[in-house]
Amino acid sequence: MSELNLTSAPAHLRHGSNIGQPLTRRDGILKVTGQASYAADNHPPGMLFAVMAVSSIARGRVVSLDVAAAKRHPGVIDVMTPDHKPELAIDPDLKTNPFVFRMEVLQSNDIRYANQAIAVVIAETLEAATEGAAQLAPRYEVQPALVGLDAGESFVPPVVGVGNPTESHRGDVEAGLAAADKQIDATYETPPQYHNAMEPHAIVARWEGDKLFLDTPSQAMVMARARVAELFGLAPEKIHIRSPFLGGGFGSKGFLTGPQILGVMAAKLVGRPVKLVLRREQMYGPVGHRAPTRQRLRLGADGEGRLTALDHHARTVSSTFDDFYEPAADASHTLYAAPAIRTSHDAVRVNTGTPLFMRAPGEATGSIALESAIDEMAWACGMDPLAFRLKNYAEVEPMTGRPFSSKALRACYEQGAARFGWAKRPLQPRQMRDDAGLLVGWGMGTATFPALMFQAEARAAIRRDGSGVMEIGAHDMGQGAWTALAQIAADSVGLDIDRLDFRSGTSDLPDAGIAGGSAHTATAGAAIHSAGAAVIGKLADLATSDERSPLFGAGNAGVIARDGRLIRRDDESRSESYAEILARAGVAEVEARGTGAPNPAAMEQYAMHAHGAVFAEVKVDPELGQVRLTRMIGAFAAGRIVNPRMVQSQLFGGMIWGMSFALHEAAITDRRSGRIMNANLGEYHIPVNADVPPLDVITVEEHDPHVNALGIKGVGEIGITGSAGAVANAVWHATGVRVRDFPIRIEELLT
Template structure:
């Protein structure tokens, strides 16, 4: 496919990853690859019970094991300057840092064993043999009092709607109501949560994977009572995060505390099964969709109610209702949330939080309505195309969803789809089904800063504490910097992943590239302005007096905008001025005025083909075509990779992923990658992502929307709808496992 997204010399080019060679040769060092001299190994002991308290740990047995240096428990854990339960902002999630012997969920850390070797620490943890005073846990959805939370997701209103929902249903010729359930999921990044911590007095050096260096630095400064400047976090590479590394977790901080306790560097790596508890998850949901429509498919009422669960000790509420606030036009819309408490680890943001679980319910419900109306599912969606954002009635800053629908449908061959289910078989007798869904995710921005330095040797240095968790920040920020300064990419040095650099915002919420990229762009413009100042005021420069006309930067030279033949190299300008470099800082943040005026979202359409064995119920996705519009595409290769990843997560949500909970003990019974199924290569035969052109003049100066999460939305619903189309069986309990199709 030809790349039609050519924007600049570097932006829009499908460059390979700048960090690729380092990763494939093993030169790239992840957090656990750092081994400061004298380093010890720490292993957590975690709780077997979900509620109660620890009454005894056999510390003596653990300490007696050869190689064990110390055992950290509530008895001797270093005092913290601030309670880990103190919520000084809504995103300071409560932590379990051995502040007492209470147990709030299964797999909660209850002690840390520190030893000369990993093996000794592991055995020491096994020898602790904890005894408990156990209480009966409650872990089921709606198992306890259901209440209305104060807010959902990242501070969104619990309830929001427009119009008269009762009147909407009253005027509807067709109504449907259905309840959908989604399962608890755990992020399971390949790289576990890790700390390699080293104290030097009250100064901390920390190698840890984080999606938000500055937020982590702030939290640690508060907990340990030291200035932020004393904390240096290095996080050059992450082996995935997906939200579970957005905010520094208990295990990561326990590693730092262990290093403080023993006065030596300590490495703590969370074990895979320990990642099912204290590092967050996507909570289970039960969503009720009520739709009312006229005979022509026009929605008159869209009522989306979500019941989910959160931990007993903290508040995070999966915001499934958000999607219905932004996606389809309806005369009346009501979105509400309710929650019940449970003895579980606190749920947290997980790739497309809210939207992922919300989308699968909304897209399934629309398909069920289309069946009742005898309408093509795509036609129903087009009939209710939102020309302005429903509820707020704001115009969209850009919205090429119609083109996404059309290009995806064309590529997939949607027009050949029979309306009725159970109409298609392949040459082996397997049932074939086609389904579709709409994808959407907000184009948010955080605040970030960057510093750009243009150096006398004709190179540039660009620095920001952005994080690359695999999405490609190392590459795309360099592309943005190169175009911003007018240099080839190989003359731009990029530094990210280090908390001593300017705050690069959060690699999360699909805001990373928009935020840190905008900051980088602004910084480069600032540095060029400083360079221009030197030149236009210098009589010896060919640019002297170009102040009014302005200059443009290209190929390491500044040229008069009105006369490109009058130009001078960056090096010459700096040399004559007697300077080694010029530098400037830049900020990336959403413009409040535009964000008030416009609704900003990325959109897409996903088409799925599945095959289902008619007797055995086994399901396989055989084809996925997604068409997405997300503003300016900085690097089509990496963006496609993000869409693929998201779409595979959609397959996972629809068909595979679920934590198997023993409701008696509150324990997750499949806490390993052999039994916690995510799709493997053989489950994803054909993936296609079409990059639909979209120009957005409002979202930010570069016109960038995020692409990290949207791929899940739409996809899971498209697959569920395809399964129905293949079999005639509507499964509303996700994931759709084969036993639900046996009938």
């Protein structure tokens, strides 16, 4: 995407490094001036509009569609149905690898969940396609929908999350509970939640012979390309995906979804480019969501407030046709040093689209329950919640006994508590009021998220004019990859960021892996870092082996790449610019590739996690029960901070989502029909600006030599963990009412 006119901050401060600078988003001007092209903004000549007709029942089958009526509508070109569609090369229900999820692409008339696509109407205009879809008047054979956490017989899934064991334990939990002076046995429920990215899933598909061009938002372009390739029987290199900007993803754009494939099929069917964009309500089904959970926590503590046992069981749901199990209980593996820990899961199947990864999958749901239970136990022990957490501070990962690669959580607690003024917190609830008589409560939660790494590649080049190129098919979901990765890239080749052509956002570039698991900066950054080092190595070879170079013979001493020059490490008076080296060698450019990948040895040896501490203040109207967050401070230690401004934004966003989890968000499913009754942004409440108080983020310095060469842990998801529990605990502290069913509703507080 070198045609993108990305900009850097006009005059950023530079202290010898790009990494660490709070650069503003390089794509910011494009975005605020409307020049950033999102997938649905692309309108190739001859493009038609496709609209999905979706099921209004959650279980059963379609017995008739009035295709003739739809086709009669002026402007309608064709109607794609299970009986009339391009054939796929493989069964879309075939799981070719563990990262393939089943999708509904009109392979049958069976209905698995409400909002499943049952036909696609293709027309000259969006309006005509929409009305064509309305004319289909489907008739159904309806079966009773399976709804809710008690929908049927529960079972123990083989794995949860991505291959995590369903059950884990260390020590004897029952003995620990039996020996405890204090016990907590509490059950918490979290509702289904939907990603609701501002940009709906969209695709513009264009076939040119056996080549396929796609504009579609993706958090993992190469994986998406592989999925399209296998479904359509194409070689991957025949497929070109552009995804320079995503209007949010949060996990829902990690895997190619059924509607996106339907867009490709529609384009094939009619032989013209087709655009398909989901309506907001259609995003409540085929593109994943956060599964509901019911979590029972049993905690035991001795007379001094030391945990003796921690038992965390989570019930969740998956769809009737595929498997993804929210690993909620696994949140208890890392944080608190109980000598006996057991985590377990079971599940029921319901008529829903398959739940999938949603920002901090498992950690977010597990965290609000665990942090609430810890708060309850602290109160039972008569201890301050922070003192209780410190008492049970894990010096090694409790579940595995492995040392942490780094863990600055104590500093997070200290700095966050100091900034918040936590020391003045009364132990008893319902003690504080403001001038207006509103109840005031303070709560805290511990944040944690694993420091993951996936696989990525990058290509670096130094050009004849001394400028650099870095290519990597990375994904900017709004988090700032265009900026942060370019900062790493610039440092990797010893150039100012303005002298580097950073190319990203298309599938023909080296595979950047997935922008997920909070691992994109670390993984893509590692690939960039190694590609940059490799190309500088080649350049150094050219110079140090050339007797006309002032660097001749410096091979053993080594050179440093800085400001577009190679400099002899032991004698900085001897240096040469990149341009001079290449000109003399008579080459147009040097290039090299690099990879980023986890280090299995380090992973074996160390537990790797980011940590944080979140402190929240709420006010509650004592008679009316309405809650308002008034302050929130988060202190996070997440290894090296590449761009403090982007990181702060990421953490703000996570903290706001945590507040949303505690106070606002829930999809409401009709228990009879299985339809989601608030599938819109008017009624599916997320915080509005007026709900968000000034937030404060502290990034605690942390050096981690083990996670990766750059010491990056990632900040994409950790902000939501800890925060939700902090808000819920603050509500308890304000009111004395412990609400265990989230989000916290007004009626619960009408005491």
